[in-house]
Amino acid sequence: MSSLDLDxxxxxxxxxxxxxxxxLIGWHATHxxxxxxxxxxxxxxxxxxxxxQRQSQAIFIETAPTEEPRExxxxxxxxxxxxxxAAWVYPHDPSLPALAATVFxxxxxxxxxxxxxxxxxxxxxxxxxxxxxxxxxxVDGGTERVYLKVVRPGKAAAIVGRHNSLLHAxxxxxxxxxxxxxxxxxxxxxxxxxAQRIVTALDEGFLDRVQELTAxxxxxxxDSPARESLVDRLDWYRNRLVDRMPEQRRRFRKLADSIRxxxxxxxxxxxxxxxxxxxxxxxxxxxxDAPNAAGHVISGLLDIDTAGLGDPADDAAAxxxxxLVLAQHLSDARRADAAEHVRTLADAWRRGWIRDGxxxxxxRARAISATHFLGHALRQSSPDAAExxxxxxxxxxx
Numbered sequence: 001m002s003s004l005d006l007d008x009x010x011x012x013x014x015x016x017x018x019x020x021x022x023x024l025i026g027w028h029a030t031h032x033x034x035x036x037x038x039x040x041x042x043x044x045x046x047x048x049x050x051x052x053q054r055q056s057q058a059i060f061i062e063t064a065p066t067e068e069p070r071e072x073x074x075x076x077x078x079x080x081x082x083x084x085x086a087a088w089v090y091p092h093d094p095s096l097p098a099l100a101a102t103v104f105x106x107x108x109x110x111x112x113x114x115x116x117x118x119x120x121x122x123x124x125x126x127x128x129x130x131x132x133x134x135x136x137x138x139v140d141g142g143t144e145r146v147y148l149k150v151v152r153p154g155k156a157a158a159i160v161g162r163h164n165s166l167l168h169a170x171x172x173x174x175x176x177x178x179x180x181x182x183x184x185x186x187x188x189x190x191x192x193x194x195a196q197r198i199v200t201a202l203d204e205g206f207l208d209r210v211q212e213l214t215a216x217x218x219x220x221x222x223d224s225p226a227r228e229s230l231v232d233r234l235d236w237y238r239n240r241l242v243d244r245m246p247e248q249r250r251r252f253r254k255l256a257d258s259i260r261x262x263x264x265x266x267x268x269x270x271x272x273x274x275x276x277x278x279x280x281x282x283x284x285x286x287x288x289d290a291p292n293a294a295g296h297v298i299s300g301l302l303d304i305d306t307a308g309l310g311d312p313a314d315d316a317a318a319x320x321x322x323x324l325v326l327a328q329h330l331s332d333a334r335r336a337d338a339a340e341h342v343r344t345l346a347d348a349w350r351r352g353w354i355r356d357g358x359x360x361x362x363x364r365a366r367a368i369s370a371t372h373f374l375g376h377a378l379r380q381s382s383p384d385a386a387e388x389x390x391x392x393x394x395x396x397x398x
Contacts, residue, residue, distance in 0.1 A: 009061075012076075013045055016059065016087050019074055022047040025054065031131065034240050034378045038064025040131055058090035060131045070094040095132040098184040099150045102137050108148075112139065115178030115186040117146055134305070146177065149185040151305065156183050162222060162307050163187075169220035171213075172286075172300040190300030192288035196326065198296075199282055200338045204348050205295040210285065211352065213298055214315055217307075218274035226278040226310030230371040231364075234259055237374040244378070245386075255374075255390075258397040259367045266364030271311050278306025280315040281322030313353075313361050317368035320349050321396075325376050328388055370396040 010027065017024040024045060031042025041061045048054050065075060065086030072092035077084045091100045101107040108122050119142035127147075128136040135150040151159060156179045166173045174187035195202060230237075238256040242249050277284065286300035323346040330339035353362040373393035380386040 009041075009043065012061075012085070013043060013059070015076065016074065017045065017047055019076075020047070020089075022049055022055075029381065030058065031060070032379065032381055035062065035064070035132070038062060042131065060088055060090065060093070062086045090129075090131075093131060093135075095152055096135060096150050096183060097153060098180070098182045099135055102135070102148050102150055102184065108137075108139070111184060112146070112148075112186065114180065115184065117142065117177060117186050119146070145189045147174065147187045147189065149187060151183045151185065153181065153183045155305070156181065156185050158224065159185060159305050162304050165222050166217075166220050166301070166304060166307070169216065171216060171220060172298075173304055174300070174302070190286045190302065192286035192299035194283055194302075195285045195287045195296075195298075196282040198287070199326065199345070200341050201296075202287075202345065203295060204345070206287070207345065207349050207352070209296075209298050210280075210319065210349075213285070213301065214276070214280070214312060217277060217315075218312065220275045222275045222308050224308045226276050226308035226314070227306035229311060229314050229368060230375060231259065231263055231368045234371055234374075237371060237378065240378055241374060241390075245383075251390075255370070255394060255397060259370050259393075262363045262367035262370075262397060266313070266360035266362070266367060268360060271313075271360070271364070272358075273309045274312055275307065276310040276312055276315045277301070277304060277318075278308065278310060278314065279303065280319045282319070282326070283322070311364060311368075313364040314368055316349075316353060316361070317365040318372060320346055320365070321369040321372035321376070321392075323349065324392055325373070325389070328392070332385070366396050370394075 010024070013027050014024040025048050026046040027043050029041065030044050031040070033040050041063070043059050043061070044056060045059055046054060046056050063085055065084060071094065072088055073094050074087045075084060076087070088094055091103045093099050098111070101111045103124060103126060105122055105124060108124055109119060112119050112122060117139070119139060121141055123140040125138040126135065127138050128134070133152070137148040137150070139146040139148060160176050160179050163173050163176050167175065172190065174190055177186040177188060179185040195206065234256055238252050241252050284302045285298055286302065287296040288299040290297040323342055327339045327342040327346065330342060353365050355361045370393040373389045373396060377386045377389035377393070380389060
């Protein structure tokens with residue numbers, strides 16, 4: 001067969017189209033992110049059948065797929081080599097078997113009914129999709145708006161438990177309406193708006209309220225661990241960046257050494273584990289206007305799949321890193337004033353890392369935030385955008 005070279009994917013996409021009995025007319029890249037092994041790439045492709053009828057499909061390609069056979073997955077191997085790729089057509093994500101039933105009205109209505117939600121003709125909007133990991137679908141058309149979260153089978157029960165634990169602790173997270181073992185969770189709607197959408201209207205008072213939120217989270221009872229800290233996968237990020245930019249091998253080695261040194265300084269004494277969000281940022285926090293008070297109050301918290309026992313410096317670092325990444329995106333969009341406002345918020349947040357009761361907090365948060373920037377660098381499609389993220393990592397690690 002033809003080459004599996006993804007540096008020039010047109011030929012490979014043509015082969016995949018042929019396997020579907022169709023011809024490739026056009027394509028463009030839509031997604032690129034590192035996986036545990038290899039990369040996960042997404043493409044929007046235009047296809048044509050033998051009768052000249054055209055259709056568009058979203059296709060995803062794994063560069064180092066599992067050996068296990070999976071339904072609705074096409075596997076291609078380069079003759080004479082061990083090189084393999086796997087491809088699937090959205091929404092038939094092999095890791096999210098519940099997804100396909102949630103993006104079409106008729107099947108979604110049945111899936112919702114099994115969860116106790118009666119919507120005869122649901123209006124569906126896919127709000128988020130991380131291939132192989134999760135999806136969020138907004139459902140309108142019933143008596144109230146509902147959100148469907150699709151996760152890997154076997155993970156739903158633990159996520160439901162986290163929601164119930166945080167609600168019991170007085171944290172405003174979405175209420176679980178129903179769930180299934182195959183990875184489908186129905187949630188109600190939070191009040192307010194994502195803080196990230198109105199970030200230029202937020203001031204340092206908002207940061208105080210985020211700090212209060214993390215303090216309340218710390219008191220919640222969750223016995224399972226939070227998501228693994230990104231800094232504990234530092235070598236993986238470094239190696240992937242070296243694979244992508246081999247000419248900068250020495251730079252990435254030096255940067256990783258600096259991050260490790262910071263982490264070592266921050267972990268000279270035992271770190272007290274508390275309940276954390278695990279991926280805290282302004283897109284996860286809902287706010288509303290406070291009547292008879294200045295500023296905004298926090299009205300809810302989203303995406304607590306990652307919550308559990310962990311280092312509070314992880315949440316502090318994630319929140320900081322996401323603010324600076326947002327500022328970079330605003331700057332790239334030529335919104336200089338908005339970018340500067342967000343950088344000012346980030347600087348104010350970082351000043352709160354000096355803590356009498358935890359002298360290593362700042363060093364750990366700097367190391368973790370630097371690793372976040374390396375992760376963002378891997379997700380960038382252009383060399384300039386990746387370089388901007390690496391520079392943020394270098395600055396954080398100083």
